[in-house]
Amino acid sequence: MCSGCPDAFGLSLRRRKAFQRLMAWVAALALLLAAAAAEARELRVCADPNNMPFSNTAGQGFENKIASIVAAELGASLTYTWWAQRRGFVRNTLKAGLCDLVLGTPANVEMLRTTTPYYRSSYVFVTRQDGPDISSFNDPRLRDIRIGVQLIGDDGANSPPVQALGRRGIVGRLVGYPVYGDYSAPNPPARIVEAVAGGEIDLAVVWGPLAGYFAAKQKVPLRIRPVAPRIDGPLLPMVYDISMGVRREDDRLRGEVDAALSKHKTEIDAVLAQYGVPRLDAAGSPVR
């Protein structure tokens, strides 16, 4: 305010005094608000906008829920940068400085600094309850049934079950479902589980959290069994520890997120159980 200016408001002297007092209050309040804003934190998360059960823009995924738990512990408000989790996801989001935390990522993945894992899951066989109960890649029945696999197709990359079947020459009746699915539809990765329920295939080998969540939504009862062996041949793990990831140099945030994950382990376990995530770690719910 400018007290020496000509009175632009046409106010009486008494009123002007009151007005100046009011303005002083407004200024003080603004200062207070600014100070509060400086202390308010933002937890900027990089996530996929259409990738249930992990995350979506409506915040319905289990990673959305766990992110809220972490943000609350950090006293931060939660904001998202949405980007399909494909090649270039980390480069275009985390490394571009648009956000600071990637939610689901295998522990010790090369391009990130990862937290202590908060759950361990496995690839699973999904079958109809009235179908063959198969739990090993060495089951001879695999040669006679239609098998759905998730295909990554990232040039020379593929899901470990695909490699395990290939190594055994079980290739005659495979049906491939690209993990990306049809991104214009809701739940792009759900197709493979729906195909088991609908009888298009007899068995699917699917990453646990996807299988657990979408199997529960089908009209026919489905069976889920973690695959065996857990490590197939040289270097083919079927079981992965899942962490959160930050930029490699961001030790401070990693420490804070780590502490929040461990402090709220019980709540996080409850969220994972609610979403039917098959767990292979000690704290995990037994696989159905």
Added chain:
Amino acid sequence: MPQWTEKCLGERRAGDAATARSLPGSRILAVVVLACCPFLTAASQQPAAIPAIAPPASAAPPDDGQWTMPAKNYASTRYSELSEINESNVKNLQVAFTFSTGVNKGQEAAPLVIANTMYIVTPFPNFVYALDLSKPGAPIKWKYEPNPEPAAQGVACCDVVNRGAAFSDGRIFFNTLDGHTIALDANTGKPIWNTHIGNINMGETITMAPLVVKGKVLVGNSGGEMGVRGWVKALDAGDGHVVWTAFGTGPDKDVLIGPDFKPHYDVDKGKDLGVTTWPPEAWKIGGGNMWGWISYDPDLDLIFHGTGNPGPWNPDLRPGDNKWTAGIFARDPDTGAAKWFYQWTPHDLHDYDGINEQILLDMNWQGKPRKVLVRPERNGYLYVLDRATGEVLSATPYGPVNSSKGVDLKSGRLIENPDKKTGTGKVVRNICPTASGAKDWQPSAFSPKTGLIYIPHNNLCMDEEGVEVNYIAGTPYVGMNVRMIPGPGGNRGAFTAWDIATAKPAWSLKENFPVWSGAVATAGNVVFYGTMEGWFKAVNAETGDLLWQFKTSSGIIGQPITYRGPDGHQYVAILSGVGGWAGAIVSGDLDPRDATAALGFVNVMKDLKNVTTPGGTLYVFRLP
């Protein structure tokens, strides 16, 4: 057509007379005799005399000084009859004007010049600029912004490039990354039609330059690694409706294989091989995309286009030849009907996309005139095919090759080297060439004056060492731990003049980085190309001697062109701006500590960040 008031500057029709070439100079580097990479060479045939080699006149009409399609003409020679700039005066070239595209990603497009206007397409977001060459400094005449969906960037495999537009009948045709083909009025930049043919939600993108043949705009899709099934479509140039679609996999009716299909080799004969050479259903997401180059022979009335590698299945899961991937089709442009097919790489193990350029030439082969198609292929062989029948006349390595042992000229089949077969968890070292091939998309040029093909290419091999864990769409997976390494000699790139008549290099220049730019050859005996450090170079077409070079603002991966300006003088243009798969470490800011990023390319390009930064600038040169 523009009225050219200036007289021609002494160009003559190429190929009028067989030009006896001077013997190559002392700068020959044998690039194919490599102790570390043993391979068998298919017996090359020695013709009795030096033959005249030239493109068919119908596919390479007399040069009018314009540049209306990226490959210059249907024969795809990238050769200009302009000769004002020649080997003696090219050292005097100077900048005529420059222009910033405003997009700092890999610039792979060829500028076009029609009448007094130059047209440029940028990488995503795919701006199109028209520059008025008749005014000082070539001001912007119009700009068109297609506003492609940002999500397309996450779908494209390797940088968000665009390889240029095509001009026909007053219209500019170009593709957007998010799968649209658009026709613009060349004068006003107003869209005439816009056809959405590629769906990013299914993993499809478009990066190629269209080709216009007989009133049809030919376009293909990218995205094989995402499980996209490849196709080529012909759109009506008038209103943009789809006239025909030919898929790269599946039943004959989808591939447009009918009674006219007469492949040369028996292995390509039979019903529905696009289904039966795969496990059941695998062809439905089998790749075989078309994101490269198309050529056209008006006399035979055939278009020629390659097909990409099989995807997304790893090789163990797709026993069989996986037709019609990693091969080449000849088709009727009106109906798309396939006439013949040849498979460069049956049951591809190494991502050898078969989408490179094919140069159409007429030459004497063993004493008889033959219509041929010459192609420096990704798998490392320089192929000469009979373009009427699809017969392989010769296949000679033009760089280090050990992933295969040669091509059996009887059966046409590539002979695989079992020692270099990769598999998860297996350590296989020193596989040549890499997934990026002995040559990737970067197009060659051919000069009828010298009979040489000028090939910008890579000199890279790769180690596959076990596996690395990664994560996509919420699913963990294991990838090959691929590390590319410099090929024999330690230089990562080369620019080779290949003598088709003798099946040998006439000369080869070593380049520190892969040569990821195109090339252009001229009647002035000058060949132009660019390097990833940013040098734009002019070399002597006969000897390879460096005649001139200019350092642009960023690495060059674009396609040079040359044209006659409104003032009657010859100009040379190139887009500078590093990127593409090879340059993703700079344009995509990949982490040099992550050796396996960009499928192992980062490992071999770590130092590129020290020599160049992203950019997007057009440079145009002329004589003083």
